[in-house]
Amino acid sequence: MQMENIYRQEWGRALSTLIRLLGDFDLAEESLQEAFTIAVERWPQQGVPANPSAWLISTARHKAIDHLRRRQRIELRDNEELIAAAGAGAEYVESLEAPMQDDRLSLIFTCCHPALAQESQVALTLRTLCGLTTEEVARAFLVPVPTMAQRIVRTKQKIAQARISFRVPDHHDLPERLEAVMLVIYLIFNEGYSASAGDNLVRRELCAEAIRLARLLVDLMPDAVDVRALLALMLLHDSRRPTRTGPNNELVPMEEQDRSLWDQEEIREGLALTESALRNGPASSYALQAAIAALHAHAPRATDTDWPQIAGLYAALLRVSPSPVIELNYAAAVGMAHGPEAGLRLLAGFAATRELSDYYLLPAARADLLRRAGRMREAAEAYGEALRLVKSAPERQYLMRRLGEVTGEHSKL
Amino acid sequence: MQYLLLIYGQESFWGTITDAEKQKIYKEYGDLIQDMQKAGSYKGGHQLQPIATASTVRVRNGKKTVTDGPFAETKEQLGGYFLVEARDLDEALTLAARIPSVRDGSIEVRPVVANRM
Numbered sequence: 437m438q439m440e441n442i443y444r445q446e447w448g449r450a451l452s453t454l455i456r457l458l459g460d461f462d463l464a465e466e467s468l469q470e471a472f473t474i475a476v477e478r479w480p481q482q483g484v485p486a487n488p489s490a491w492l493i494s495t496a497r498h499k500a501i502d503h504l505r506r507r508q509r510i511e512l513r514d515n516e517e518l519i520a521a522a523g524a525g526a527e528y529v530e531s532l533e534a535p536m537q538d539d540r541l542s543l544i545f546t547c548c549h550p551a552l553a554q555e556s557q558v559a560l561t562l563r564t565l566c567g568l569t570t571e572e573v574a575r576a577f578l579v580p581v582p583t584m585a586q587r588i589v590r591t592k593q594k595i596a597q598a599r600i601s602f603r604v605p606d607h608h609d610l611p612e613r614l615e616a617v618m619l620v621i622y623l624i625f626n627e628g629y630s631a632s633a634g635d636n637l638v639r640r641e642l643c644a645e646a647i648r649l650a651r652l653l654v655d656l657m658p659d660a661v662d663v664r665a666l667l668a669l670m671l672l673h674d675s676r677r678p679t680r681t682g683p684n685n686e687l688v689p690m691e692e693q694d695r696s697l698w699d700q701e702e703i704r705e706g707l708a709l710t711e712s713a714l715r716n717g718p719a720s721s722y723a724l725q726a727a728i729a730a731l732h733a734h735a736p737r738a739t740d741t742d743w744p745q746i747a748g749l750y751a752a753l754l755r756v757s758p759s760p761v762i763e764l765n766y767a768a769a770v771g772m773a774h775g776p777e778a779g780l781r782l783l784a785g786f787a788a789t790r791e792l793s794d795y796y797l798l799p800a801a802r803a804d805l806l807r808r809a810g811r812m813r814e815a816a817e818a819y820g821e822a823l824r825l826v827k828s829a830p831e832r833q834y835l836m837r838r839l840g841e842v843t844g845e846h847s848k849l
Numbered sequence: 850m851q852y853l854l855l856i857y858g859q860e861s862f863w864g865t866i867t868d869a870e871k872q873k874i875y876k877e878y879g880d881l882i883q884d885m886q887k888a889g890s891y892k893g894g895h896q897l898q899p900i901a902t903a904s905t906v907r908v909r910n911g912k913k914t915v916t917d918g919p920f921a922e923t924k925e926q927l928g929g930y931f932l933v934e935a936r937d938l939d940e941a942l943t944l945a946a947r948i949p950s951v952r953d954g955s956i957e958v959r960p961v962v963a964n965r966m
Contacts, residue, residue, distance in 0.1 A: 549938075551938060551942070597960055598938045598958075598960050599850050599937045599938050600937065600938045600939070601936070601937035601938070605939065606939070609939065609943075
């Protein structure tokens, strides 16, 4: 439906400018909502105006001024300033030729300010920039709606009361602040991509929103090479999404996925962006992860996968952002590149340090290598260990299946 | 807008450094205050005497109790404060990041409630 698309396109853009003009999240949201309601009534019949953003902002601004005049009987000075600001915005809005992209950049940096709790950054970004309703955000994160509503209210209060300015950070703060923004985008994507229980429809939306945000950032900050790497990484992961789960919501490992169903357009774009990022920027964590994803995407069949290169990239990734999870992935890649025993030797290091003792992927990775090495009894033990730690249903089913394979029994599900 | 910058650190740290290092830190504070004064950000500040000198008073149900020590035992102790005028939180955070104690302690940045006429 056309209005749906217009909403998607214009909400974040119009809201950002209104927040700047009015200096008030709630007032901006409220008045924009009213403007949209009018648009929904009129535009299907009268046609969409040549510049929908300008119309929305202008209409919303007038609604806001009405609200402020009504409020003025109760509160005083602040509202005068706001009305003046809203009035001054008139020339800006009417002389609209250039798209108001700067404001969305200000909004995303404001939402992702490090002084806000991470989960608050994520919630506010989704609510304001992406235009998700509070209910949709709550559902995405499996949180009760009142809890999410409170979280968002408190976040806006903190922004107002601590006076977090609505602007793009100064040059010296920019790298650190951009890291925070990219992390929020990455978290949103991972939430949508993860296999844990939840509404599949909403989760698909989250991946789409994260990609949309990254595209916006690439547009508005063309010199930020790492953002391109992040976009590449997400596109490459997203290209596999249709094949990651089977008809019964069971997990399908990469080697069994039907590669003909991988989204080739996303892969093409992802590969190009990965190449560009590696050529023009440092081998950052996102760039290396994108390169690994690119190697998988590049292989026409699972057996064509360039595992030695992947192992090398994981080794590089370990130097850039060491973590137990990456060590695990490195060991698995080494197992594929140089034989299961090599991978198992690396994993043995974990048993020694007792890291990841609650993380089911460690025994699962060990089990997988043992299975490939033909050591079925030990593999069964390791799958059993993983089953004791696994949390989500699809992953549990997958492990049960593997357990059945190594014990020669086929479990009925 | 005004912010209170609360300077927390481990008091024991002061005992582990040399006199020369202490002088260096005092000079840094002095330079920072001068800079802030020039910029019009400085509204006040003091170093506090150690928590061994603190006393805490409470009145509950009309009964006053005085106890020895700070209001709570904490890993880092309040050692001083600055009251600053800043355009927004980012400016206050930038100032706070220049306080010498930020390197081994923590600076809490709290907006001050504006008085309404």
